[in-house]
Amino acid sequence: MKTSDRSHGPSAAKLISKRITELGDWRGKTLGRMRKLIKEADPDVVEEWKWMGTPVWSHHGIICTGESYKQAVKLTFAKGASLRDSARLFNSSLDGKVRRAIDIHEGEEVDASAFKALVRQAIALNPSGKSKPARR
Numbered sequence: 532m533k534t535s536d537r538s539h540g541p542s543a544a545k546l547i548s549k550r551i552t553e554l555g556d557w558r559g560k561t562l563g564r565m566r567k568l569i570k571e572a573d574p575d576v577v578e579e580w581k582w583m584g585t586p587v588w589s590h591h592g593i594i595c596t597g598e599s600y601k602q603a604v605k606l607t608f609a610k611g612a613s614l615r616d617s618a619r620l621f622n623s624s625l626d627g628k629v630r631r632a633i634d635i636h637e638g639e640e641v642d643a644s645a646f647k648a649l650v651r652q653a654i655a656l657n658p659s660g661k662s663k664p665a666r667r
Contacts, residue, residue, distance in 0.1 A: 543580040543587075547597075550586060554599055557637045561604045562586070562597055565635075568643055569594070572650035592657035594650055607632040614652045618645030 541549075551563045569576055569588050576594065579587040586597040593609040608614060611621060611631025620641060623632035635641055 543578045546580045546584075547578055547586045550584070550599070558599045558604050561635050562599055565597060565604070565606055565641070565646070568641075568646050569650055572647035573654055588650075590654045590657060594653045594657070603634040603636050605632050605634050608649065608653055610653060610656050611649075613656055614649055616649065618642055618648075620645055620649060 547566065551559045551566070553559070554562065566586070566588075573588075573590055573594070575590060577589045579589055581587045581596075588594045588597070595606050595608045595611075598605045598607070605623065607624060608621075608631050610629060611624070612627065612629050614621075614631070616631070620633050621631040623634040624630050633641065633646075
């Protein structure tokens, strides 16, 4: 696993670990579990700390972000609208043209294999970097 941050402070991995610990409740456990699943899906994932304190997982582009709110942990996939979600994990930001998110509330579990499949799809989309063909 690689880590990246844009500053000269603590590494992104340390900042994400600190956030998980500071949450100290179900949100920290949930964010920690999802982080573990991301790393299992992609051992070469890059952890970043962006936008004044948002954990970001990347591989040739953003896979997803992990934010914590009072009532939910939100995992937003940068290109979620392009991913096949046969397990219907996406339950938030469904009206957008590009992003899709998974809101996890206290007591909810996300299907690990379905989530890892989404992560792998997101990675596969990133390196292509191909623009859509021009309409004729």
